[in-house]
Amino acid sequence: MTSPIPSEPRTGHQLYHAPAFTPAEAWWLLAVGIGVIYGVQAILGTVLIGIAASAIADVVCIAFFVAFARRRGLGLRGLGITRPGGRWVLAATLIGVSAWYVNMVVVTLLRVPEGPQELLEGLLEETGVVPTIAAIALLPAIAEEIVFRGVLARALATHWKPFVAIALSSAVFGIYHVLPAQVVATFLLGCLLALLTLRSRSIVPSMIAHLLNNTIAIVMSREEVPTVTGFMQAHPYGTFVTAWALVMSGIVIAVKGSAA
Numbered sequence: 001m002t003s004p005i006p007s008e009p010r011t012g013h014q015l016y017h018a019p020a021f022t023p024a025e026a027w028w029l030l031a032v033g034i035g036v037i038y039g040v041q042a043i044l045g046t047v048l049i050g051i052a053a054s055a056i057a058d059v060v061c062i063a064f065f066v067a068f069a070r071r072r073g074l075g076l077r078g079l080g081i082t083r084p085g086g087r088w089v090l091a092a093t094l095i096g097v098s099a100w101y102v103n104m105v106v107v108t109l110l111r112v113p114e115g116p117q118e119l120l121e122g123l124l125e126e127t128g129v130v131p132t133i134a135a136i137a138l139l140p141a142i143a144e145e146i147v148f149r150g151v152l153a154r155a156l157a158t159h160w161k162p163f164v165a166i167a168l169s170s171a172v173f174g175i176y177h178v179l180p181a182q183v184v185a186t187f188l189l190g191c192l193l194a195l196l197t198l199r200s201r202s203i204v205p206s207m208i209a210h211l212l213n214n215t216i217a218i219v220m221s222r223e224e225v226p227t228v229t230g231f232m233q234a235h236p237y238g239t240f241v242t243a244w245a246l247v248m249s250g251i252v253i254a255v256k257g258s259a260a
Helices: 023-044 050-071 086-096 099-109 118-126 129-156 162-176 180-200 204-221 226-234 236-255
Strands: none
Touching (some): 023 050, 086 180, 086 204, 086 236, 099 180, 129 162, 129 180, 180 204, 180 236, 204 226, 226 236
């Protein structure tokens, strides 16, 4: 039997699974998240190598947000951690394995200054590949996605158009990385990650893309697979076209049809 109550239009709240936090709450939670990450790193950086301090900072950040969400009775879903469909995993994989190269080319073409890279390069060279990936790829893919996409982007999307939420959250994500070249690259990456989040209604796809992006960038920068690195250096145009095609394929999959 047809309900006598007319159905409500799909508002922004319904479209984005009614994120648990308002924009005002999201902004102060963002400040807390950034404060925890940088604060713990600053404190522990005096007694631990940077990569260890960074890993612990991300763990503390993750623990804080999970505990906070549970205390509010929201659970992991309140942070945007829900099981995505295979379509979103595919889109995330395509973007994750290729966006790093496209962003690197864009930063190079724009001649964005890198800023001081000595400390980061030293850590990447002196630390084993597995702990490096864990500290610079895996943990940031969880902590940063919770803060910037799970909380901020989803909250902003309930009050503004999706492209505004994507651009604003990505701009903050870029600035958070401080160094000029990283600001530009992470802004571009952040736009893709926010798109995945808002379309799939889950931060799991953005976590996957973030993890793959950072992991491949680390492996390539350390030349762990010299054959692949050599091929890419010998065929930069073909590599760029391929990477661009993969990124665009991921975007098309993400935006095609209705949201999850």
